[in-house]
C-alpha cells in the first residue's frame with residue numbers, strides 16, 4: 005500500500021465500529037501508519053542489534069538519567085528484534101528502569117541482565133507493568149555492569165534509566181565488630197511456657213538480611229546451645245545471596261581461626277556447644293540462615309539426588325505459593341513441638357495431588373487425608389520429632405507419566421494450618 009492514496013488506505017485499515025451512520029469508516033491512525041510502513045518499522049531510529057556482546061552504551065543526560073540518545077524514540081523494527089544496551093554503576097545504586105512503548109502499534113518488554121550473574125541483583129527488583137509502560141525498580145543494585153534487553157514486538161519505545169547513589173545501611177545487629185560485641189543466637193528449643201530462662205537476649209534460628217555496610221565492617225555472631233546432630237538433621241550456618249564474595253571464619257575460644265570459607269555461598273556445619281563466627285569482606289548484602297538442616301548424606305540413596313527445598317525454620321516465612329512442575333517434589337521438614345502442636349499441614353491444589361511424610365529410609369510415615377476439593381491435610385500430631393522428607397506428588401495414570409512436560413504445572417500452597 006502506498007501512502008499516496010489516503011482513501012484506499014482508510015478503507016483498508018479504518019475503524020468500522022462507529023454508531024454514527026455518517027461515519028461508516030473512521031480513521032485508525034495506528035493501523036494506517038502500520039500499513040504505510042509495510043508492517044515493519046524503519047531501522048533508522050538507530051539499531052543496537054547483535055545480542056548482548058554488541059550492547060550499546062546508554063548516554064548520560066543533563067538530569068543524570070541514562071537513555072539511548074538525547075532525542076527520538078527507538079524501534080523494535082521486525083518481529084523477534086531485540087535491542088541491547090549497557091550501563092555501569094561504580095557504587096551501590098538505587099536503580100529505576102522505565103520503558104514506555106506505543107501499545108497501539110505493538111508490545112515491548114525490558115529485562116535487566118547483570119554481568120555478574122552470581123550476584124543477588126535482578127530477581128528481587130520490583131517489576132510493574134501497565135499497557136504501554138514497564139518499570140523495574142526502584143531497588144538497590146551492586147556496583148557493576150548491567151545490560152538491558154528490550155524485546156517482544158514491533159513497536160516504538162523510549163527507555164530511561166535512573167541511577168542515583170544508594171547507600172548500604174547498618175544491619176539490625178550492628179554494632180557487632182568485635183567478639184565482645186558479638187550478636188548472640190540460641191539453637192535451644194523454644195521454652196515450653198514461653199518464658200526464657202536465659203538472662204542474655206539471644207536471637208533464634210531463622211533467616212536474617214544483613215550487610216557489610218562499610219569497608220571496615222566486621223560481623224561477629226555467637227551461636228549458643230548448638231545441639232548434636234540427630235537422625236537426619238544437623239546444625240548449619242549458611243551465608244548466601246551476596247553481592248560480592250565474603251569471608252566466613254570459625255573462631256576458637258582464643259580467637260584463633262579454626263576454619264575459613266571464602267565465596268558467595270558458605271555453609272558451616274556447627275559442632276555441639278558454642279561457636280563464634282566472623283563475617284568480613286567488601287561492601288555487600290548477605291542472607292544469614294541459621295538452624296537445623298537435613299543432612300543429605302544420611303538420606304536414603306534415591307533422595308540424595310532430588311531437588312530438596314528447605315522447609316522454613318524458626319522465623320522464616322512459609323512459602324505462600326509454589327509450582328509443581330514434575331511428578332514429585334521434595335521438601336525437607338523438621339517436625340518439632342511447634343509444628344506437631346498444630347492441626348497439621350495443609351496443601352491446596354488441583355485434584356490428584358498426594359502428600360506423604362517419609363522417614364530416613366524413605367518409608368512413608370503418614371499420608372495426607374483429603375479434607376475438601378483440592379485440599380489435603382497431613383496430621384503431624386502423632387509423629388515423633390525429627391527430620392523427615394515431605395513428598396508432594398501427583399496421582400495420575402501410569403501412561404500419562406511418560407510425558408510430564410506436556411502437562412500444565414500445578415500450583416499449591418504449603419503452610420501451617422491455622
Ligand SMILES: [Ca+2]
Pocket residue numbers: 174175178214215216217221222223
Ligand atoms: Ca554488618
Ligand SMILES: [Ca+2]
Pocket residue numbers: 178179180181221222223224
Ligand atoms: Ca558489624
